[in-house]
Amino acid sequence: MSKPSIPQGTRDFSPELMSKRKFILNTIESVYQSFGFMQLETPAMENLNTLTGKYGNEGDQLLFKILNSGDYIKDLDLNAFDSKSLTPKIAEKGLRYDLTVPLARFVAMHRHEISFPFKRYQIQPVWRADRPQKGRYREFWQCDADVLGTDSLLCEADFIKIYQTVFAKLGIQDYEIRINHRKLLEAVCEKADAKQHFKTITIIIDKADKIGVDGVARELNGIGLNETQVQTVLSLLNKKSLSIETIAEFEQKLSGTESIAKAVEDFNKLIAFCGADLNKIVLDGSLARGLDYYTGCIFEVVPTNVKMGSISGGGRYDNLTEVFGLKEKVSGIGISFGIDRLFDVMEELQLFDGQTSSFADVLFCPMDEAAINYCLPLANQCREKGYKTEIYPSASKLKKQLDYANTKNIKWAIIVGDSEIEKGEVSIKNLVDGNQQTIDIENFVNSIY
RNA sequence: GUGGUCAUAGCUCAGUUGGUUAGAGCGCCAGUUUGUGGUACUGGAGGUCGUCGGUUCGAUCCCGAUUGUCCACCCCA
Numbered sequence: 001m002s003k004p005s006i007p008q009g010t011r012d013f014s015p016e017l018m019s020k021r022k023f024i025l026n027t028i029e030s031v032y033q034s035f036g037f038m039q040l041e042t043p044a045m046e047n048l049n050t051l052t053g054k055y056g057n058e059g060d061q062l063l064f065k066i067l068n069s070g071d072y073i074k075d076l077d078l079n080a081f082d083s084k085s086l087t088p089k090i091a092e093k094g095l096r097y098d099l100t101v102p103l104a105r106f107v108a109m110h111r112h113e114i115s116f117p118f119k120r121y122q123i124q125p126v127w128r129a130d131r132p133q134k135g136r137y138r139e140f141w142q143c144d145a146d147v148l149g150t151d152s153l154l155c156e157a158d159f160i161k162i163y164q165t166v167f168a169k170l171g172i173q174d175y176e177i178r179i180n181h182r183k184l185l186e187a188v189c190e191k192a193d194a195k196q197h198f199k200t201i202t203i204i205i206d207k208a209d210k211i212g213v214d215g216v217a218r219e220l221n222g223i224g225l226n227e228t229q230v231q232t233v234l235s236l237l238n239k240k241s242l243s244i245e246t247i248a249e250f251e252q253k254l255s256g257t258e259s260i261a262k263a264v265e266d267f268n269k270l271i272a273f274c275g276a277d278l279n280k281i282v283l284d285g286s287l288a289r290g291l292d293y294y295t296g297c298i299f300e301v302v303p304t305n306v307k308m309g310s311i312s313g314g315g316r317y318d319n320l321t322e323v324f325g326l327k328e329k330v331s332g333i334g335i336s337f338g339i340d341r342l343f344d345v346m347e348e349l350q351l352f353d354g355q356t357s358s359f360a361d362v363l364f365c366p367m368d369e370a371a372i373n374y375c376l377p378l379a380n381q382c383r384e385k386g387y388k389t390e391i392y393p394s395a396s397k398l399k400k401q402l403d404y405a406n407t408k409n410i411k412w413a414i415i416v417g418d419s420e421i422e423k424g425e426v427s428i429k430n431l432v433d434g435n436q437q438t439i440d441i442e443n444f445v446n447s448i449y
Numbered sequence: 450g451u452g453g454u455c456a457u458a459g460c461u462c463a464g465u466u467g468g469u470u471a472g473a474g475c476g477c478c479a480g481u482u483u484g485u486g487g488u489a490c491u492g493g494a495g496g497u498c499g500u501c502g503g504u505u506c507g508a509u510c511c512c513g514a515u516u517g518u519c520c521a522c523c524c525c526a
Contacts, residue, residue, distance in 0.1 A: 005516095005517075008516095008517070008518090056524095058450095058523080058524055058525090059524085059525090061450080062524085062525090098526090126526085128525080128526090130524080130525075131450085131451095131523095132518085132519085133519070133520060133521075134519080134520065134521090135525095135526075136524095136525075136526080137526090140526065141526090142526065203524095289525095309525075309526070310525085310526065311526070312526075313525090313526070336526070337526080338525095338526030339526085340526070341526055342526095365484090365485090367484060397483080397484085397485095398484050398485050398486085399482080399484090399485070399486065400486095401485090401486085402485060402486035402487085403486060403487085404486090405486070405487095406486055406487050407487095413485085413486080415484070415485075417484060418484095419484090427484090427485095429485075429486090431486070431487080434485095434486085434487095436485080
């Protein structure tokens, strides 16, 4: 028997880790709920034809595929296939790659039962056959929220408020909400007279953070843009805080282009909805986001004092359900938190240090077998009062039982032995300050706080 | 998919210029204290040095492969 192990890029979450993860998860979930989002869950596996072709070539290669059951090669002439054409014959299901495509599939399937606008959130793991590295796992959790069936800019404003609320609650202070507009990017390409290179250009400028302005210029040259064109693109890469003035500046620079009007209109509406609260919002001309289903505003959130990729991303898309054959146009907007990266960021910033996780509030410490029976109804009383309560399962030495309470960060130890049982009492010890008192069982629960 | 890094106790890591018995700290178990914890002291368990193969009289150490790790690129949360 070889040493036990888990697959590459996956992790176990110990109780200690889970209590921290739960804190993040619960925070995000409660904020989503406070904005009226409803929960959706979809299966871990989808039909492979639901998934393939939605993420581009790169994405398709990163899909985990599930082998068919039974004798899946019985009727196949293996020599007639190469590994690529064989795959669809022997694997018809795959693990989900994100939560957006399953959402689109769900909406397409249940369009008649859904009333729009449809606001759903979804917190589930996704899988990518990527090579793991810092902040990148093969199994990780996404926390998505999407609004479908409205193109109001109020949604964008809501999501910005959600970002601000979540990060405030988590204690993350140094971050930047980067925002851009697909139409602004289009206008830039139009201005530079390079519309036909739109997709390539977005991919290149998205790397600006990493390779710098010079690097971007070099790569733009590489795809055949001349110096004027490159300069036109570069002139729009700078980051500025989002404001009426910034927008006006862009409008002026890009006047005469087809796409700029829509971007300006959207930004101005968004600013109006956000009111004065434009804190931490940066208009970043270089933000592009690879996924090409985005059509309007796009977001990305990055921590500014930790070296880490984006911890959230999202944007507006015009017609997500189109590929599933839905005739009526369902536009929408969504964001996604990557809680694994959030976790890494918070761990690095030591934001969990303040919290001591306690796995129970009360531990009953029976000194002999008879005491266990005596404790049972008392423990249930504690639970009814809302305390996490357990009874040590054997009459071990007190030291051992108190040690156990310490490691689980339990505040109250309730010691029960012969003398307590005789008098109908319990001894309650506060493990934080060390005080101990013996009181009547009638109202002992009231002594716990 | 490409390039690099590393792999020794449960964890973090020493160490052996190739040689008899591979160490520390933390953690774990027990005792000092047979009903009073978090501190202290004492003792104990736990490793075929990732796996397979090669070189050698002899390999944890050198070489090769393999698996895993971490990091960077591509792409992305």
